Amino acid sequence: MRRFLLSSVQSASSVVTTAELHEEMREVETAVATALEQAQKLGSSAAECAISRSRGINVGTRLGEVETVEFNQDGALGITLYVGQQKGSASTTDLSSNAIRAAVEKAFDIARYTSPDPYAGLAPAELMATDIPDLDLCHPADQSADYALEQALACENHALQLDPRIVNSDGAGYSSHVGYRVYGNSHGFLAGYLQSRHSLSCSLIAKSGDAMQRDYSYTVARHKDDLWTPQQVAEDAAQSTLARLDSRKISTASVPVIFRADVANSLFGHFVGAISGGNLYRKSSFLLDHLGKQVLPEWLTITEQPHLRGALGSSPFDHEGLATTEKNIVTNGVLETYLLTSYAARKMQMQPTGHAGGIHNWSVSHGEQSLADLCRDMGTGLLVTELMGQGVNLVNGDYSRGAAGFWVENGEIQYPVEEITIAGNLKDMLKSIVAIGNDVDYRHGVRTGSVLLENLKIAGN
Incomplete structure (x- = not known):
């Protein structure tokens, strides 16, 4: 099976260079410019065009055997044009002049038959990015099946040899992708940037008794x-899996809770949703009308840094061409800004904030305490290392999710626990953050350490 997969995709495994990507991106920028010109000739009052293209490989192994080898290359050109306040959109993967012309004409026809929306349109011209910094976001790598499988197999094989209690594997996976994003609109904005993303993962199963x-x-x-x-990933996966053996159930109680760094980002992810324009103008957020008000403890600040070189969440401009800038989202616990696209901003009679497409490298302030220090400060309580389910209501902030982790007594981890439900209200939870550790996880858009909450309800036996 492995031999067949490798031979069948070998021709697709050449390594792309940044020079080749730059040349391809310039050709795509020409296609975007062509689409915008066609839109203007048809009589549109405004138009925008975007394309994100990616090429790469995903492989998966399980128990030393190849499960998947997948090369992919995708990305369609999307054109949106406006006839007054009427909007039409179309897309094409074919970037020939005839195909682009057909897509633009289709978008124009759609716009003519849609109802006017007074809030539709491009982002303000004066807020377009004028400087496109090189943020060092693209580093192509070997995308051959041989290399990718070597990484995944080395990771999984090492993990399976670490401890006899590791009896099975859910597999290892390696992926490597490179590409670019190009955006242009009838304000005269047209720019793009290259990007890459590589990852390696491993999932294990351990057994103790039955x-x-x-x-x-x-x-x-x-x-x-x-x-x-691969060895580091394997050892971390093994350590995490073995630590969960002989898990117990616990009694229902109200206790302090620590969200370990790798799950703490989800807590702030709900905060992102609550201050995003779509939920705000629909009045479906528990933080409605909280701009300028305290939403977190006074000692806590969240800074957005979109221009960090090489960071996963960096971007020189957002999906509407707006300049991304460093700013405080929260200062000393006070909410400084909502996250608004141009559409949401017009709905709310405010200015867009450069968050079309998401947030950019949030850094959550923290102290010098390690996770072990937080456990000692907590004394007795729950350390959460896994969250399950979707029991979060952003309208009223009610929070209820399944969890697993470790029970802590006298500041020390005692034993793993499972089949727990933790419950509270997000507005109260955010304000009851006692401390944030220095074990910052950089693998997410929100960079935070472990978060200690004063008290939550936990339902066990």
Whole structure:
């Protein structure tokens, strides 16, 4: 099976260079410019065009056997044009002049028959990015099946040899992708940037008696040299899986809770949703009308840094061409800004904030305490290392999710626990953050350490 997969995709495994990507991106910029010109000739009052293209490989192995080898190359050109306040959109993967013309004409026809929307349109011209910095976001790597499988197999094989209690594997996976994003509009804005993303993961199953536990580990980076080695991923996955063996159930109680760094980002992810324009103008957020008000403890600040070189969340401009800038989202606990696209901003009679497409490298302030220090400060409580389910209501902030982790007594981890439900209200939870550790996880858009909450309800037996 492995021999067949390798031979069948070998011709697709050449290594792309940044020079080749730059040349291809310039050709795509020409296609975007052509689409915008066609839109103007048809009589549109405004138009925008975007394309994100990616090429790469995904491989998966399980128990030393190849499960998947997948090369992919995708990305369609999307054109949106406006006839007054009427909007039409179309897309094409064919970038020939005839195909572009047909897509633009289709978008124009659609716009003529849609209802006017007073809030539709491009982002303000004066807020377009004028400087497109090189943020060092693209580092192509070997995308051959041989190399990718070597990484995944080395990771999984090492993990399976670490401890006899590791009896099975859910597999290892390696991926490597490079590409670019180009955006242009009838304000005269037209720019693009290259990007890459590489990752390696491993999921294991361990057994003690008749009970089994599963856990995993992963690494992700723009540059493959910044990834953990296959051995490091394997050892972290093994350590996490073995630590969960002999899990117990606990009694229902109200206790302090620590969200470990790798799950703490989800807490701030709900915060992102609550201050995003779509939820705000629909009045479906528990933080409605909280701009300028305290939403976090006074000692806590969240800074957005979109121009960090080589960071996973960096971007020189957002999906509407707006300049991305460093700013405080929260200062000393006070909410400084909402996250608004131009559409949401017009709905709310505010200015867009450069967040079309998402956030950019949030850094959550923290102290000098390690995770062990947080456990000692907590005394007795729950350390959460896994969250399950979707029991979060952004309208009223009600929070209820399944969890697993470790029970802590006298500041020390005692034993793993499972089949727990933790519950509270997000507005109260965010304000009751006691401390944030220095064990910052850089694998997410929100960079935070472990988060200690004053008190939450936990339902066990």
